[in-house]
Amino acid sequence: MRLLIMGPPGAGKGTQAKLIAEHYGIPAISTGDMFRAMKTADTPLAQQVREIMNSGGYVSDEITNQIVAERLAQSDCDAGFLLDGYPRTTAQVNTLDAVLDKRGTPLDVVLSLLADEDAVVARLLKRAETEGRADDNEETIRVRQHVYAEQTAPLLDVYRSRELLVEVDGLGEIDEVSERVFTALDSAVGGRDGSPVTRN
Numbered sequence: 001m002r003l004l005i006m007g008p009p010g011a012g013k014g015t016q017a018k019l020i021a022e023h024y025g026i027p028a029i030s031t032g033d034m035f036r037a038m039k040t041a042d043t044p045l046a047q048q049v050r051e052i053m054n055s056g057g058y059v060s061d062e063i064t065n066q067i068v069a070e071r072l073a074q075s076d077c078d079a080g081f082l083l084d085g086y087p088r089t090t091a092q093v094n095t096l097d098a099v100l101d102k103r104g105t106p107l108d109v110v111l112s113l114l115a116d117e118d119a120v121v122a123r124l125l126k127r128a129e130t131e132g133r134a135d136d137n138e139e140t141i142r143v144r145q146h147v148y149a150e151q152t153a154p155l156l157d158v159y160r161s162r163e164l165l166v167e168v169d170g171l172g173e174i175d176e177v178s179e180r181v182f183t184a185l186d187s188a189v190g191g192r193d194g195s196p197v198t199r200n
């Protein structure tokens with residue numbers, strides 16, 4: 001199973017990504033987590049990533065594409081993978097297409113978690129209190145929503161036109177949402193057993 005999970009910041013991608021990955025026995029690859037792990041180092045690149053993330057903008061396509069391509073080349077991705085937070089720009093879509101083409105492993109499905117802006121902003125403000133993530137302050141949250149709407153939301157149409165997009169309501173309790181997610185994935189790719197799926 002090879003899939004993407006997309007949705008605005010605060011839609012619950014990370015939470016659902018972990019549940020899906022566990023279920024299908026595939027790695028959940030979060031570019032946000034990778035950058036958070038990276039940014040603590042004492043290098044110019046880490047400092048650059050830190051500054052971009054704290055501002056709410058996107059890390060450059062060049063850096064992002066490279067870390068994802070390297071990650072996908074690891075053997076635990078052979079049986080499938082879930083990408084969370086990537087691709088977020090048209091250039092990233094193009095690079096991912098090229099990487100997957102070369103491997104001969106197209107995507108099975110693209111899951112879009114729907115949530116309206118007021119709800120996700122409220123969630124992120126709450127997360128700011130409990131987890132203290134550096135980019136969860138009101139100003140940065142606004143920038144992140146704006147950057148998402150401008151650069152990433154249009155990518156949903158790309159996957160819709162490829163007939164890969166499956167949309168799920170991301171509002172509600174975690175269990176409710178994950179039940180919806182599994183139902184939607186079941187009907188999109190058939191079966192919950194994680195076996196290889198052929199799309200028509």
Ligand code: ADP
Nearest residue numbers: 009010031032033053057058059064085086088
């Ligand atoms: P959220 O979806 O809540 O914004 P993430 O953890 O997915 O949180 O991402 C946090 C930050 O990491 C983003 O605001 C951005 O700066 C950086 N980032 C993550 N993924 C990408 C990507 N694919 N391209 C560029 N920057 C990214």
